[in-house]
Amino acid sequence: MLNRTPLYEAHVSLHGRMVPFAGWEMPLQFHGILAEARAVRTSSGLFDVSHMGRIWLTGPEAAALLDWVTTANVPALAVNVARYTLICTDEGGILDDGIIYRLGQDEYLLICNAANRDSVWRWLVQWRDERFTKVKLVDRTTEVAMIAFQGPGTLQAMERLAPGLAERLRPFRSAQAQVAGISAHVGRTGYTGEDGFEMMPAAGDAPALWRHLLETGAVPCGLGSRDVLRLEAGLLLHGSDMDKHTNPFEAGLDRFVFMDKESVCSGTLRQVIQREVHRKLTGFQMVERGVPRHGYPIVRDGTTVGHVTSGGYSPTLDSYIGLGYVSSELTPPGTSFAVDIRGKMVKAKAVALPFYSRRRN
Secondary structure: OOEOOOOHHHHHHOOOEEEEEOOEEEEEEOOOHHHHHHHHHHOOEEEEOOOOEEEEEEOOOHHHHHHHHEOOOHHHOOOOEEEEEEEEOOOOOEEEEEEEEEEEOOEEEEEEOHHHHHHHHHHHHHHHHHOOOOOEEEEOOOOEOOEEEEOOOHHHHHHHHOOOHHHHOOOOEEEEEEEOOEEEEEEOOOOOOOOEEEEEEEHHHHHHHHHHHHOOOOEEEOHHHHHHHHHHOOOOOEOOOEOOOOOOOOOOOHHHOOOOOOOOOHHHHHHHHHOOOOEEEEEEEEOOOOOOOOOOEEEEOOEEEEEEEEEEEEOOOOEEEEEEEEEHHHOOOOOEEEEEEOOEEEEEEEEOOOOOOOOOO
């Protein structure tokens, strides 16, 4: 049986099209994927992301455990600061990606992907038992909901619901706060390329907070538009654009790897740096009309040089875009190749990431 988030009934009442996703019953869309994506780019959108894993780590060795299994400099995090990071295997592969929030002196929250929640939990437990025994791990995914409020209109809306909070929270900062009178952990984070907030209230309070946010004029959005938005912003999806067989340098995530430490993957990653990386992730734009889908071959001079990992139509750019691994020499912007779309070679060119970047005040 599929899991349901605390907002399932709210989605059904809004005529959300519910689909199975990573063991959960989630809304794919409400009133159209492209319309929802445009709403987030121009005003504000509301996403239920309660399916994502939420694991609390407490104790005097909590920072050390996270520092060991991730690529971040965890001890350097100040309280109420968040950091995007990669959770790596001992072979340097990406087991998952997520966000670490430092909540207190010895308290951290790790957000991981729904599909990888069990494997991340087992990885944490393994190293807790072997090396960092003074850590308490608690999976509160079903106890705490998670709502993403994204788009340029969110700042004004949040000022009405939580006066002064938006001004106090810079990007990748967080705080426990009252939003419309409801207690929630609020982070100025997201997965859309827009400014916005991710709020974590108790599961029982989630429907009321969802209603208050909808009343600001926010458009309810599903997984479909979230995927469009993250692709436009050049944000990778684990399981498609990276996995445990991909290292951070191939995925172009070098900037999230703190190498001046010892960790489960540091030795392997130092070896990767010393040798040439033969394939890298590149962004590309279709020069000719065609939809690049996951798994389609990328071809140069009649030879397959890679495969599409993510692709589709960008309503913001009015163009078809994609991500894919190719030989390192084919990644410079402007490099030409083709995507094999069901036997037809459709021209494309490499472009710099992100495809879309919001205007910053």
